[in-house]
Amino acid sequence: MMTSLHEDDWDKMVDVNCKGLLNGIGAVLGGMVERKKGHIVNISSDSGLKGFIGVSVYCGTKFFVEGVTESMRQEVAKHNVKVTTIQPGFVALDGPERAQKDPEAFALCSPPADLEVLQPENIAQAVLYAVSQPSFVAVNQMLVQPTGQPL
Ligand SMILES: NC(=O)C1=CN([C@@H]2O[C@H](COP(=O)(O)OP(=O)(O)OC[C@H]3O[C@@H](n4cnc5c(N)ncnc54)[C@H](OP(=O)(O)O)[C@@H]3O)[C@@H](O)[C@H]2O)C=CC1
Numbered sequence: 001m002m003t004s005l006h007e008d009d010w011d012k013m014v015d016v017n018c019k020g021l022l023n024g025i026g027a028v029l030g031g032m033v034e035r036k037k038g039h040i041v042n043i044s045s046d047s048g049l050k051g052f053i054g055v056s057v058y059c060g061t062k063f064f065v066e067g068v069t070e071s072m073r074q075e076v077a078k079h080n081v082k083v084t085t086i087q088p089g090f091v092a093l094d095g096p097e098r099a100q101k102d103p104e105a106f107a108l109c110s111p112p113a114d115l116e117v118l119q120p121e122n123i124a125q126a127v128l129y130a131v132s133q134p135s136f137v138a139v140n141q142m143l144v145q146p147t148g149q150p151l
């Protein structure tokens with residue numbers, strides 16, 4: 001929760017989710033533009049489209065992913081470089097662990113026990129679909145959520 005002021009967590013989330021994204025893009029974009037060919041897939045979240053209680057800073061970092069991706073897509077399209085965001089909902093990994101230090105937030109952002117959550121391979125398949133389209137087809141965004149938990 002914002003009121004818990006876990007400043008160390010804020011730093012880590014901003015470093016990994018925002019600066020990590022920029023560092024990753026920075027490492028490959030120049031070469032793609034030079035070759036006039038490439039595809040960057042950024043892993044966002046449904047938390048990049050809507051704020052969720054208990055994970056404010058995480059949501060903020062995912063809105064950052066969405067903003068950067070949407071802007072750069074328009075910048076690099078003329079170089080034949082595609083940029084996709086995948087927006088997963090709950091995946092059977094340790095997503096809610098990010099709020100574990102904060103029991104109130106952890107309870108609020110954990111999936112309901114009876115929800116059939118996504119498996120990592122469901123997201124891998126989305127990435128594969130996006131990158132296997134012909135060059136004139138751009139899958140710019142994919143929101144992939146458990147059927148039982150739509151936005
Ligand atoms: N799990 C979920 O329900 C959802 C996840 N997402 C997004 O999917 C992505 C992956 O999430 P998930 O697999 O759950 O996350 P995990 O925390 O399980 O994995 C995160 C990955 O990031 C790496 N990492 C963390 N910090 C650093 C760092 N400082 N430098 C380099 N690598 C680092 C970790 O490496 P290492 O193993 O070496 O620590 C790990 O491979 C994230 O962007 C997340 O926001 C989106 C929606 C839902």
Ligand SMILES: N[C@@H](C=O)C(=O)O
Nearest residue numbers: 045046088089090095
């Ligand atoms: N979408 C969130 C979990 O469902 C996340 O990004 O972890």
